[in-house]
Amino acid sequence: MTTRTASKLDTTKFQKVCALMRDGATEGERAAAKHRAETMAAKASMTLQEAVSNLDMATTPKPASFFDGFDDWMEEKEPGWKAERAREKAERKARDDVRRAAVLEQHGSEEFLFARTMSEIALDAAIEPFATWEYWTDPDGTRHRYASTLDGMDAGILWKEQEITPAVRRAIIEAYPWPSKLDDALREVKEWDQLRLDRGLFCGEWSHYVEVEIRIRFLERELNEGRPATSLDDIQARFNWKRYEFERQWLDPTERDDPFLDRIEADFGILRRAFTRSAPQPITTRRTNAVKQATVLSMLDAHPELSDREIARRIGVSPQTVNTWRKKHPVQRDHAR
Numbered sequence: 001m002t003t004r005t006a007s008k009l010d011t012t013k014f015q016k017v018c019a020l021m022r023d024g025a026t027e028g029e030r031a032a033a034k035h036r037a038e039t040m041a042a043k044a045s046m047t048l049q050e051a052v053s054n055l056d057m058a059t060t061p062k063p064a065s066f067f068d069g070f071d072d073w074m075e076e077k078e079p080g081w082k083a084e085r086a087r088e089k090a091e092r093k094a095r096d097d098v099r100r101a102a103v104l105e106q107h108g109s110e111e112f113l114f115a116r117t118m119s120e121i122a123l124d125a126a127i128e129p130f131a132t133w134e135y136w137t138d139p140d141g142t143r144h145r146y147a148s149t150l151d152g153m154d155a156g157i158l159w160k161e162q163e164i165t166p167a168v169r170r171a172i173i174e175a176y177p178w179p180s181k182l183d184d185a186l187r188e189v190k191e192w193d194q195l196r197l198d199r200g201l202f203c204g205e206w207s208h209y210v211e212v213e214i215r216i217r218f219l220e221r222e223l224n225e226g227r228p229a230t231s232l233d234d235i236q237a238r239f240n241w242k243r244y245e246f247e248r249q250w251l252d253p254t255e256r257d258d259p260f261l262d263r264i265e266a267d268f269g270i271l272r273r274a275f276t277r278s279a280p281q282p283i284t285t286r287r288t289n290a291v292k293q294a295t296v297l298s299m300l301d302a303h304p305e306l307s308d309r310e311i312a313r314r315i316g317v318s319p320q321t322v323n324t325w326r327k328k329h330p331v332q333r334d335h336a337r
Contacts, residue, residue, distance in 0.1 A: 009043075013040070036204075038136045039207060042146075042148045042155070044156065092251060103198045110202055111140075113202065119212075122176045123215060126174070127147055127171055127211050129171075130171065131147040134146060150164075172215050181231075185222050185237075186237050186241050189219050189244075192208065196208060235268060239261075292321065293325060295315050296321065299311050299315055300325070308320075
């Protein structure tokens with residue numbers, strides 16, 4: 001194993017994942033941790049066994065971390081620091097416990113939570129022609145596959161958009177309908193984030209399959225700069241995205257503190273409301289029954305070959321109305337379908 005290969009493995013994080021794989025509280029947690037460890041090893045061009053051996057060989061003690069003793073230093077500087085951090089940790093655990101119970105109630109079991117969603121299944125099928133597969137096994141003995149390469153490229157380096165081949169890009173974008181509006185793109189990003197967080201409640205940390213990560217990357221590019229806005233709703237969606245992008249990076253609920261962006265978003269809201277009030281409103285008039293009758297009869301005269309349903313669609317009445325006047329209009333009765 002070369003130094004270059006070994007350097008691709010985050011040994012600190014890998015060691016924590018291996019600990020969960022060995023000591024996880026539930027079978028689902030241990031299986032998910034094993035999948036995570038196998039994925040990390042594959043990104044470093046190693047098997048799981050090779051990566052574990054790499055940890056065993058790392059016998060040289062590391063220098064003390066910069067953060068060693070940080071809490072003691074902060075406690076001396078700001079008395080009560082440790083108590084405040086302990087309180088935050090306890091609140092976070094309580095929130096996670098509540099959320100974990102809600103997730104189990106929603107999905108029924110850990111098995112269903114970790115089962116591939118319809119979107120994951122569609123993406124898996126889309127990359128089938130380009131993928132080289134490796135496998136991990138859950139506690140029930142079921143084998144699950146994941147892509148180690150895509151179109152000849154190591155899946156571990158496909159986090160950079162320029163490394164993704166056009167064929168893989170097209171397959172992932174077309175795996176299922178691409179969002180037509182920026183608000184829909186943001187909604188999908190949030191759904192993927194929520195799935196990652198929900199699964200992480202049971203396995204310590206969940207990383208999406210590479211094809212999912214690639215789709216998320218494309219969605220985020222659309223939200224950032226990839227797609228010009230075509231409506232006021234698109235602009236608002238972009239504001240919403242920038243707020244969400246900041247707030248999702250924190251473990252605890254944290255509101256964005258950016259007066260400049262807040263001011264721009266508020267100004268946009270003011271202008272949007274003013275534009276909506278001043279925009280010409282469509283003129284709508286209620287058609288009388290006599291007008292509807294005349295319109296139906298005119299259409300029957302002009303297009304007797306059309307069905308009741310098609311005439312109704314064209315002029316905005318019910319098929320029953322068309323059928324009623326067709327029966328009362330003997331000249332056209334023989335043309336009814």
